[in-house]
Every structure is written in structure tokens, then in C-alpha cells.
Amino acid sequence: MVLAGCGGRHNWLAAAGEEARAVETLFWIVLVGAGVIWALVVGLAVYAHRAEAKPHREREARRFILWGGVALPVLVVGGLLIWGLLILRDITADDGALTVRVDGERWWWRVIYDTPEGPVTTANEIRLPLGERALFRLTADDVIHSFWVPALGGKMDMIPGRETTLALTPRRLGNWGGLCAEFCGGAHALMRFDAIVMEPDDFAAWLAQEAQPARVAMDDPGFAIFAEEGCGACHAIRGTEAQGPVGPDLTHLASRDKLGAGIYDMTPENIARWITETDAMKPDIDMPSYPGLRGARLDTLVSFLMSLE
Amino acid sequence: MAPRRKIVPPGDAPRVIDQGSVWILVAAPSIWAAHFLISYWVAAIWCAKLGRGTSLAEPRWIIAGLGALCIGAIIGLAVLAVRRYGGVFVIFEEITESSERGRDRFVGHVALLLCVLSAAAILFTVIPGMVLGQC
Structure with a gap:
């Protein structure tokens, strides 16, 4: 049950995107670091419990408290903060070979590809070319939604009245799952989409096809x-x-x-x-x-x- | 008739932060809170007026400069906590003495810890401003 989210097309450890890999690296380092700190704290507790009760020298004790209790936490937390912010800066940077506007609606996704020939509108499915950085410009029409393709990268809130950005650079072909990650009302859990990563040539052909009007006979x-x-x-x-x-x-x-x-x-x-x-x-x-x-x-x-x- | 001024002997002028006053406890966290609020205002107004994608070059230096001033003020408070209250960073014996001196030392000790915490918090407020370059 705990590991239910660790497989399949919503697997955020699938390393299917550049940005997901950056987050995953940070995750493993935090996990291992937390394990080391936990072991040290438990080790100290065992030592304190077992050791013979005798006073430590004040100078050593003071030094231990200052370094272990003040300097180390500030440095570690500060370092992780800077690292996390650098990832955030990269994945929201305003550049991409492809720009896709996604508007969150209750409870579906309006998707608009900006192409040199003009906007191409579709819905509820996002196709991306392998290895190319796609910049998503995210908006919401009614309430706050959140755009997340766990296998490809980070998640980003879609806020009415504002535009947020998020980049995804797919590294693995496949049909990955996307979802709304911010409770947005009745059908929130049913607000999903497919994120399909294609070879760049296939993607270009698909986009050209998608840009065409429908072939409908007026007397149909x-x-x-x-x-x-x-x-x-x-x-x-x-x-x-x-x-x-x-x-x-x-x-x-x-x-x-x-x-x-x-x-x-x-x-x-x-x-x-x-x-x-x-x-x-x-x-x-x-x-x-x-x-x-x-x-x-x-x-x-x-x-x-x-x-x- | 001129109003009568209360004559205060030199050296006995009332101080807000001195032995016996607990204001030193709230001073450092208040400086952090003020820095946080002003940083938020500066960045929010800057970005609201100039729009998305605007460089944060100017506000980030305002936030960092203000941060340096605030950390300076907190260092001043820490010096007061040590000199006037006899505060120490690490205590090796219980401060249970029920006397002016005992209470001062306890307040000084807590104030010193709050100074460290507030300075670190200001640093963590400045870091995002320095790393994130645009609105």
C-alpha cells in the first residue's frame, strides 16, 4: 500500500524526465542524509544511556553544542535550501523549444500549443517530443488546480489570475500519467490526462495533423x-x-x-x-x-x- | 508656567532593554518578523508593478542590505544579553536561583538563543532572494 505510488505510469522515480531526475537526486541525498543523522542521534542516545555518568569538559561540551546544534543544522538546511531553489529556478526558467499553454478547468485541461503558424488547441492529452525542453504556461479559469506529471518532473500550481511556468524535458518514450494535484472540487480525482512522449519527428507530424481543421462534410x-x-x-x-x-x-x-x-x-x-x-x-x-x-x-x-x- | 520636567539622574535613565526587562526576549524575533514582512512587501510590490519575468536585481539587494542591518542589530542585542544580563550560550548548571541575578541570567540565556535563531531565519529569508533572479 505504501509503495503503491512507486510503479507504473505515475512513478515519480521512473526518471522519465530531466526535471524528475533532479528532484529524485535531491530526494536520495535527503533520504540518506536523514538516515545518517537519525543513526547519529540514536547512537548518541544509546551512548548517553550506557556511558558512565561523568562530566565532560565544559569547553568540549560547549564546542559540541555550538557545532552540532547550531552550525551544522544551519549549514545543512541552508545548503539544501539553496539546492532546492536552484532546481526550482531551472524548472521555471522562461525558455523552451516548445511552449504549451495549459488552462485548468473544473475538471479538465485546455491545452494550447504555440506554434509559428499560430495556436493549436486540444484538450486532456499532452504530447511531447523526446529530449526537447517544453515550457508550460499554466493558468486556471475557476479555482486553484495543480499540474503534475510525476514521471516527468515537478508539479506546479495553476492559480486564477496568474500565470505560472514549469519546464518538462522528457528522457523516456512512453505514455505517462498526469493529474491535478490540488483538491479542486467534486471530480478532482477524475481530473487526469495522458502525457505521451514521442520521437521528435512523430511529434512534429502529430502537431501538424492536430493543427488541421476537422474533415467534416457539412451534410454529415x-x-x-x-x-x-x-x-x-x-x-x-x-x-x-x-x-x-x-x-x-x-x-x-x-x-x-x-x-x-x-x-x-x-x-x-x-x-x-x-x-x-x-x-x-x-x-x-x-x-x-x-x-x-x-x-x-x-x-x-x-x-x-x-x-x- | 513652564511644565515641570522630571529630573532623571544620569545613569538611572529608564531603558527598554536592560536588566529586569523582558523586552530583550521579543526584540530579536521581532526584527526577523519585520525583515520578513518588508522583504515580502518589497518583492510583491516590485513584481506586481513590473510584471512577470522582471529581474529581481534591485529588490534582492534591498532585502540583503536590510538583512545585514538586521543581523547587525541582532548581534548588538546578543552583546547586550551577554553584558547586561550575564547571558551565556551554553549553561552547565541549572538556573534556579530565585533572585534578580538568577532571573537576569535566565532571560539573557534565552535571549541569546533567540538571537541565533532569528539571525539564521533572516539568512534563510535572504537566500531565496539571492538565488531566484526574477519575479
Whole structure:
């Protein structure tokens, strides 16, 4: 149970990122150092208990207390403080080959890649090129959230009205887990995302694809249902008249692995249930359920959404 | 009629920090608290006015300079604790004597320890300002 967090895709000891390695190095040094100090203190307690009761020379005792009780703690804590601050300075430094803006919403992630050709908006999934430093500009729309991909690096609060920064430099390919690390309300524990590390060429191809508008025929019956039900008031599908800014961008919904901010597999069954029993799948969220959507009409809408690749 | 001034004999002028007064106990932690608050204000106002990413070059020197002054004042307090109260850093016998002298020595000892703690705390307030270079 204690070690439950020490494996898998949320493993902060996976050394999958440059910044996670920096934190991990500090962790091992603090752990070993704490062990040494513990052993010394316990050793002294045993010595004090067993030793023959006789006074020490005052000069030696004074020196021991001054060095061991004042100088050593100040130096050790000061050194660790400086080390920790240097790591913090590096992982928040304002530079990166790639800039990604992430906005925390209750309870999902709005993700915008800044590219020379303009912003590329997606949601609930972050893809990163291997070995390149990505700078995240983090904001929040409603309450305080916290952005954390344990395997890749440190966590950073997302504070309404402010922008915080965090760099991640992935060193291992893989699909790593990300989550909100600051309690933010009802569905906080269901506010997750995938952080997928790709080869740089694959990433460039993916980003180019993501920048494209959706390939939707205007007479697509699924899109007609999407429009009739008013989905476009909240959700955007680039390249169509649906430009709602409230909920996640659905332009390339089906190319994502997960549905509902990292919690369900992207399958037609899950999408159908998401539409009709939204509140049961993710309690407290703003999206209303559409229990009246059934049969062929629902199937057509789900097929349309699954075609958004 | 001119107001009558109370004539205080030289050497008997009331001192806030002297034998018998416990103000010396709160003086050093108060200096730390003031330094912390002023550092926070300086950095917060600086960054709020000039925006994210602004260099902290000027405020960090204000914080460090102020820190040096405060540590200087704390050293002065430590000297007072030793000279006027007979405070020692490490005590080798219990201070249980129920007398002016015993109480002074106890206050001096505690004040000296608080001086060390406050000086270290000021140092730890200055360090982040020196390491982190921008808002």
C-alpha cells in the first residue's frame, strides 16, 4: 500500500524526465542524509544511556553544542535550501523549444500549443517530443488546480489570475500519467490526462495533423445532430460553425486515447454513455446529460464523433 | 508656567532593554518578523508593478542590505544579553536561583538563543532572494 505510488505510469522515480531526475537526486541525498543523522542521534542516545555518568569538559561540551546544534543544522538546511531553489529556478526558467499553454478547468485541461503558424488547441492529452525542453504556461479559469506529471518532473500550481511556468524535458518514450494535484472540487480525482512522449519527428507530424481543421462534410447527418442538440454552443470543432469555447475542443477527439479527462478509453460505447449519463460517468461536471438521445440518432452522433481523427 | 520636567539622574535613565526587562526576549524575533514582512512587501510590490519575468536585481539587494542591518542589530542585542544580563550560550548548571541575578541570567540565556535563531531565519529569508533572479 505504501509503495503503491512507486510503479507504473505515475512513478515519480521512473526518471522519465530531466526535471524528475533532479528532484529524485535531491530526494536520495535527503533520504540518506536523514538516515545518517537519525543513526547519529540514536547512537548518541544509546551512548548517553550506557556511558558512565561523568562530566565532560565544559569547553568540549560547549564546542559540541555550538557545532552540532547550531552550525551544522544551519549549514545543512541552508545548503539544501539553496539546492532546492536552484532546481526550482531551472524548472521555471522562461525558455523552451516548445511552449504549451495549459488552462485548468473544473475538471479538465485546455491545452494550447504555440506554434509559428499560430495556436493549436486540444484538450486532456499532452504530447511531447523526446529530449526537447517544453515550457508550460499554466493558468486556471475557476479555482486553484495543480499540474503534475510525476514521471516527468515537478508539479506546479495553476492559480486564477496568474500565470505560472514549469519546464518538462522528457528522457523516456512512453505514455505517462498526469493529474491535478490540488483538491479542486467534486471530480478532482477524475481530473487526469495522458502525457505521451514521442520521437521528435512523430511529434512534429502529430502537431501538424492536430493543427488541421476537422474533415467534416457539412451534410454529415452526425454533424447535423451535433448542431441540433446545441453541442456547438460549448464545444468547438475547427472547420465547422461549432465554435463553443466552454468545453473541450473536439476537433480531433477520436485521435485521443482517453475520454473525460484521462479516465475512460475512447470507445463508441463510452462516448454514448458519456452523452446520455454524463453525471454518472463524472459527477458534478457542467456538461448536462442527454438521456433523451437514443437509438439511431445516438449511434449516428457517436459515429460522427468517432470520425473526428 | 513652564511644565515641570522630571529630573532623571544620569545613569538611572529608564531603558527598554536592560536588566529586569523582558523586552530583550521579543526584540530579536521581532526584527526577523519585520525583515520578513518588508522583504515580502518589497518583492510583491516590485513584481506586481513590473510584471512577470522582471529581474529581481534591485529588490534582492534591498532585502540583503536590510538583512545585514538586521543581523547587525541582532548581534548588538546578543552583546547586550551577554553584558547586561550575564547571558551565556551554553549553561552547565541549572538556573534556579530565585533572585534578580538568577532571573537576569535566565532571560539573557534565552535571549541569546533567540538571537541565533532569528539571525539564521533572516539568512534563510535572504537566500531565496539571492538565488531566484526574477519575479
